[in-house]
Amino acid sequence: xxxxxxxxxxxxxxxxxxxxxxxxxxxxxxxxxxxxxxxxxxxxxxxxxxxxxxxxxxxxxxxxxxxxxxxxxxxxxxxxxxxxxxxxxxxxxxxxxxxxxxxxxxxxxxxxxxxxxxxxxxxxxxxxxxxxxxxxxxxxxxxxxxxxxxxxxxxxxxxxxxxxxxxxxxxxxxxxxxxxxxxxxxxxxxxxxxxxxxxxxxxxxxxxxxxxxxxxxxxxxxxxxxxxxxxxxxxxxxxxxx
Numbered sequence: 001x002x003x004x005x006x007x008x009x010x011x012x013x014x015x016x017x018x019x020x021x022x023x024x025x026x027x028x029x030x031x032x033x034x035x036x037x038x039x040x041x042x043x044x045x046x047x048x049x050x051x052x053x054x055x056x057x058x059x060x061x062x063x064x065x066x067x068x069x070x071x072x073x074x075x076x077x078x079x080x081x082x083x084x085x086x087x088x089x090x091x092x093x094x095x096x097x098x099x100x101x102x103x104x105x106x107x108x109x110x111x112x113x114x115x116x117x118x119x120x121x122x123x124x125x126x127x128x129x130x131x132x133x134x135x136x137x138x139x140x141x142x143x144x145x146x147x148x149x150x151x152x153x154x155x156x157x158x159x160x161x162x163x164x165x166x167x168x169x170x171x172x173x174x175x176x177x178x179x180x181x182x183x184x185x186x187x188x189x190x191x192x193x194x195x196x197x198x199x200x201x202x203x204x205x206x207x208x209x210x211x212x213x214x215x216x217x218x219x220x221x222x223x224x225x226x227x228x229x230x231x232x233x234x235x236x237x238x239x240x241x242x
Contacts (some may be wrong), residue, residue: 015046015054023063023074030171031140033071034064062086081168088172096176100216103166104150108196108212110157112205119156123197126152130193137185139178147174149193153212156200191215 019040022028035043040051055072058064062082065075076082088096111119126149133145147170154166181189193215199208 011046012050012053012057015044015050016057018044019054019058020063023058024077028074030074030077030174033073036071076171078168081171084168085171088169089175091172093176093179096172097216099169100173100176101213103162103169104154104216105209105213107154107157107159107162107166108200109205109209110159110162111153112200112203112208114158115156115200115203119152120197120201122152123149123156123200127193127197134185134190139181139183139185142185143174143177143181146177146193153196153200 019034022034028034034040034055037048037051037055040055041048044051055064055066059066059072061079062085063074063076063079064072066072076085115123126145130142130145130149133142136142150173151166151170155163157163193211196208196211196215199211
């Protein structure tokens with residue numbers, strides 16, 4: 001629907017808000033290429049310069065990545081997520097794993113205490129989707145399905161601050177997982193998440209926390225040496241897979 005035509009500065013803000021809404025609503029998911037400049041001009045009913053200004057503003061804020069000869073891609077869902085992506089893109093993988101372990105362990109513990117029936121149905125559905133993505137052999141589909149399941153576990157904590165922070169770190173964590181899984185899905189990189197969901201369902205906060213804490217720290221051989229684990233706690237999952 002064409003936008004109204006107030007003064008240019010206000011119009012630019014309207015276009016920026018419209019494009020941002022396409023991103024935050026999921027209409028343009030992370031990793032997708034947005035419509036071309038001529039397409040946006042036609043959709044929004046504004047001048048090419050206004051569209052270009054809005055796209056550059058969102059690229060500057062870290063939501064979009066303008067790739068010459070390829071197009072413009074969504075790289076984050078919020079300004080803070082964009083900052084996180086730029087800040088931690090080259091971080092030590094061990095440190096990312098330790099951050100994931102800390103956040104997800106706390107979230108899983110809370111999820112076991114606070115989960116609703118709706119949360120459990122969501123987790124069951126996402127667990128099935130993750131298995132289907134693995135069976136398909138599509139690496140990117142699996143990364144997305146795995147990340148979505150972990151996000152749902154954090155959301156089941158019903159801690160809005162923790163959920164928002166985890167979401168803002170989302171693309172950083174997905175890139176970490178892509179590197180960990182590799183270009184192909186292989187048996188040695190598979191990790192079952194059934195025990196995590198079962199512990200949350202059972203309301204076993206300790207078991208849920210231990211399961212969630214262990215996954216990020218057990219990575220492909222050669223990525224980094226995982227810390228020693230106490231066998232009495234049962235933290236001996238297979239190789240990898242998020």
